[in-house]
Every structure is written in C-alpha cells, then in structure tokens.
Amino acid sequence: MTDGGRLVVGVSGVRGVVGEGLTPEVAARFASAMGTYCRGGLVVVGRDTRPSGVSLRYAVVSGLLATGSPVVDVGVAATPSVQLAVGEHGAAGGVIITASHNPGEYNGLKFVSSRGIFLNAEEGARLRQISESGRFSFGGQPPTPEVRDDRQAAARHVARVLGLSYLDVARIRARRFRVVLDVGNGAGGRVASGLLEALGCATRVLHGEPSGVFARGPEPVAENLKALAGEVAARRADVGFALDPDGDRLSIVTEKGEAVGEEYSLALSAEGVLSRSDGGVVVTNLSTSRMVEAVAGRWGGRVVRTPVGEVHVSVRMMAEGAVIGGEGNGGVILPEAHYGRDAAVGIALVLELIADRGGSISEAVDGLPHYEMIKAKAPLEGDLRGDLGEVLAPLVGGADLDASDGLRASWPDAWLHVRKSGTEPVVRVVAEAEVRARAQALVEEALGLLARESGRHPMTNREG
Numbered sequence: 519m520t521d522g523g524r525l526v527v528g529v530s531g532v533r534g535v536v537g538e539g540l541t542p543e544v545a546a547r548f549a550s551a552m553g554t555y556c557r558g559g560l561v562v563v564g565r566d567t568r569p570s571g572v573s574l575r576y577a578v579v580s581g582l583l584a585t586g587s588p589v590v591d592v593g594v595a596a597t598p599s600v601q602l603a604v605g606e607h608g609a610a611g612g613v614i615i616t617a618s619h620n621p622g623e624y625n626g627l628k629f630v631s632s633r634g635i636f637l638n639a640e641e642g643a644r645l646r647q648i649s650e651s652g653r654f655s656f657g658g659q660p661p662t663p664e665v666r667d668d669r670q671a672a673a674r675h676v677a678r679v680l681g682l683s684y685l686d687v688a689r690i691r692a693r694r695f696r697v698v699l700d701v702g703n704g705a706g707g708r709v710a711s712g713l714l715e716a717l718g719c720a721t722r723v724l725h726g727e728p729s730g731v732f733a734r735g736p737e738p739v740a741e742n743l744k745a746l747a748g749e750v751a752a753r754r755a756d757v758g759f760a761l762d763p764d765g766d767r768l769s770i771v772t773e774k775g776e777a778v779g780e781e782y783s784l785a786l787s788a789e790g791v792l793s794r795s796d797g798g799v800v801v802t803n804l805s806t807s808r809m810v811e812a813v814a815g816r817w818g819g820r821v822v823r824t825p826v827g828e829v830h831v832s833v834r835m836m837a838e839g840a841v842i843g844g845e846g847n848g849g850v851i852l853p854e855a856h857y858g859r860d861a862a863v864g865i866a867l868v869l870e871l872i873a874d875r876g877g878s879i880s881e882a883v884d885g886l887p888h889y890e891m892i893k894a895k896a897p898l899e900g901d902l903r904g905d906l907g908e909v910l911a912p913l914v915g916g917a918d919l920d921a922s923d924g925l926r927a928s929w930p931d932a933w934l935h936v937r938k939s940g941t942e943p944v945v946r947v948v949a950e951a952e953v954r955a956r957a958q959a960l961v962e963e964a965l966g967l968l969a970r971e972s973g974r975h976p977m978t979n980r981e982g
C-alpha cells in the first residue's frame with residue numbers, strides 16, 4: 519500500500535496497519551476523544567471480523583469508560599447494523615472498529631454521531647482537536663460507567679429491512695430465489711443471510727467464516743468475485759451477492775455468472791425505488807456512474823452530486839429529502855431504513871425489483887444504459903500546487919464543470935472526475951463514456967496533463 523502503513527486520519531475516522539500506524543494506544547486516545555466529545559453519553563461499539571479487532575475493542579472500550587461514557591457492545595457487526603444501533607439505543611455516538619475493504623493487516627475506527635451517520639467535517643475536526651490537545655474528560659466521579667452486551671443488532675437490522683414499505687415480502691418469497699452470497703469472511707453475513715432466509719431464498723454462502731482472514735480480495739470488485747461468479751453459474755442460481763468486510767457495500771453477479779461491477783447496485787436500487795416514488799431526488803457522489811441520471815430521467819427524478827465520502831452523501835440526502843442515494847462503489851442508502859450505506863438494503867431492493875418486473879437480474883441489468891468507466895491514479899508527491907482547473911484547462915474546455923471535490927467535467931457523451939485522494943498520496947482519475955475509447959482517451963489526456971504539471975514542481979524532484 520502506498521500509505522506505508524501510517525495512520526491515515528480522515529473526515530470520519532482513522533485507519534492504519536495494526537502495530538504500525540494503528541496501535542492500541544492510538545485507539546484508546548481516539549476513543550477517549552470520542553468519550554469526551556460525547557460528554558459521557560452512551561456510545562455503541564462494534565467491530566468487523568478482523569482478528570486485530572479483539573484487542574482494539576478493549577482499547578476503545580477503555581478510552582470510552584475512562585471518559586465517563588457507558589458502552590453498549592454489539593460485538594462483531596456490519597457497519598450499518600452499528601449505525602442503526604446508535605439510534606435504537608438513543609446513544610450519543612458510536613465507534614466502529616473496521617478498515618472496511620482494506621487488506622487484512624489494516625484496521626481502523628469510524629466514528630458515528632447521534633444521528634446514526636458518520637461524523638461530518640466539522641464534527642470530525644472537533645474530535646481530532648480533542649485528540650490532539652489531549653484534553654480528555656478523565657477522572658469522573660463514581661459510579662464507573664458500565665459495559666452492556668447487545669447481540670441483537672443484526673436481528674433488528676433484518677427486521678428493519680423487512681419492514682421497508684418498498685418491499686412486497688410475500689411476492690419475493692413466492693419467487694423462491696436461489697442465491698449465492700459471498701460474505702468475504704466479513705461481518706455482514708448474519709444480516710445478509712438472515713434477510714435472505716426471511717425472503718424465502720435458498721441461499722448458498724461462500725466465504726462465510728467470520729474470520730477476518732480474507733480468502734478473496736476484500737473489495738467486492740468484479741475481479742475478486744470469480745469464485746462467486748462460478749458458483750452462481752454452476753448452481754444455476756438466480757443471482758449472486760457479494761459484500762465487503764463490514765457489510766456496507768454490495769456487488770451483484772447475474773444468473774449468467776457475470777460480475778457486473780458495483781456501479782449497478784445503486785442504479786438498480788434506484789430504478790426500483792424511483793419507479794414507485796413519482797420521481798424525487800437521488801444523491802450520489804461525483805465519481806458515480808451516470809446510469810443514475812439515466813434512471814432518474816426515466817422516472818422524472820433529479821440527481822444531486824456531492825464530494826466523495828459517505829457522510830457528504832448522507833448529509834445532503836437529509837437536506838434534500840432524497841428518496842434514495844449512495845455511492846457507485848456499491849453503497850446504497852435508503853432513508854426509510856437509515857442514512858448509511860447498507861448492503862442488506864441493496865439486496866432487498868434488487869430482489870424486489872426482479873420480483874416486481876417478473877424477469878431475471880440480467881434483464882434488469884440490460885434494462886439500464888451501458889457505459890464504460892475507467893479508473894486510474896497518478897502518484898502525488900507533496901501537494902498539487904496548480905489549480906486543477908488550470909492544469910486540465912486544455913482538456914475541459916466546453917464542458918460543464920463542478921469544482922466541489924477536485925474537478926469534474928461533463929459532456930453530453932462523457933464525464934471526467936479528477937481529485938486528490940483523501941487516503942492515499944495519489945490523484946484519482948475516473949472517466950465514463952458511452953464508448954470505451956472515449957473514456958480511455960480522457961483518462962490518458964488527464965494523466966498526461968497531471969504529469970506535465972508535476973514535472974514543473976521542484977517538489978516532485980526531491981528524493982523519496
């Protein structure tokens with residue numbers, strides 16, 4: 519990994535290689551900051567399946583108790599189950615011990631506000647300020663706050679999804695779907711399996727051992743889903759679903775054994791929801807496929823784009839009264855459930871869509887316009903000094919521009935998004951077009967302009 523294992527501090531959390539950037543000491547410090555931030559209010563703690571989460575959990579609980587916060591420990595749980603539990607317990611916040619899709623040697627902490635969504639930029643800055651200042655509210659008066667176990671978060675999560683007004687549970691059950699579920703050795707298995715069972719599916723589980731030792735690449739991108747695709751085809755299943763290790767991202771394999779990529783999870787979910795909500799607003803980030811615009815256009819809806827990062831989408835969805843939203847990386851957010859990305863919600867909406875249409879998952883996929891997306895990244899040493907608008911000016915003349923997160927340029931047939939990564943020292947370049955050659959050309963020209971710009975930097979010539 520290009521971050522060298524150091525601690526990466528983001529808007530809503532921290533992440534690093536365990537024992538290097540992320541130690542028990544770091545975890546206890548951030549948990550102490552969270553307890554201080556929550557003013558001794560109740561905090562929900564959960565973790566994904568990574569073995570390192572066992573010891574980090576003690577460090578986190580210790581930091582919270584020491585600053586006067588009682589803890590509800592939901593144990594190994596999907597990230598959306600923990601977000602829901604914050605609301606269910608009326609908690610002041612939550613801490614999720616997870617490194618999401620990152621490799622097994624990583625772990626991290628994600629911080630949830632009392633609203634059940636990740637800390638936003640302002641809240642995260644306040645937490646970091648407490649952590650850096652070391653001004654923790656240690657030394658409270660007795661009695662010492664308690665730790666309570668709650669092992670029902672997954673069951674409540676399943677019940678919440680089953681209760682969604684968009685679902686016709688009886689109709690889905692009548693289809694008796696044959697499903698292959700690839701849990702990826704993560705924390706999403708209990709919710710996804712429980713949901714599929716309740717929806718009357720005959721489910722074969724792959725990589726279901728909640729070991730945190732990842733038998734496939736942890737990110738549910740198409741190239742990591744060959745085993746799932748093979749199993750779906752071999753078993754003549756109706757659909758395959760794959761989760762990331764903390765169960766907030768969903769990827770789909772068709773009955774033909776084709777891994778269609780994560781972009782389809784939101785697009786198909788939006789297709790079902792918008793067709794019944796008489797239009798409405800869809801919120802997604804600037805790097806998500808324009809399939810979402812096509813779906814919204816079809817049903818009289820409107821798309822609002824935000825900077826990349828779940829909390830940006832969540833906050834904007836609340837402000838816009840969105841009917842659905844999420845991210846192209848397989849993150850589906852349905853406000854009726856809650857305002858966090860939730861793979862189980864995506865599974866339910868996709869099964870509802872194919873039950874409603876009476877066809878197959880590949881017919882639903884073929885019902886969406888097809889675009890070609892290409893992603894690349896360029897190394898970034900030091901900072902990007904030039905304004906992206908100037909650097910990319912030769913390429914983006916005549917395009918509609920959005921500079922709210924790097925630069926996004928869109929044309930009638932294509933778009934290009936160039937942004938500095940929040941987690942790695944790279945510039946991310948994404949393009950999508952109706953024709954692959956067009957997307958490829960946009961990416962290559964952008965990379966060329968970025969290389970020319972960084973060549974002018976004295977900083978890029980320094981050693982290391």
Ligand code: MG
Pocket residue numbers: 597618619762763764765766767
């Ligand atoms: Mg995740």
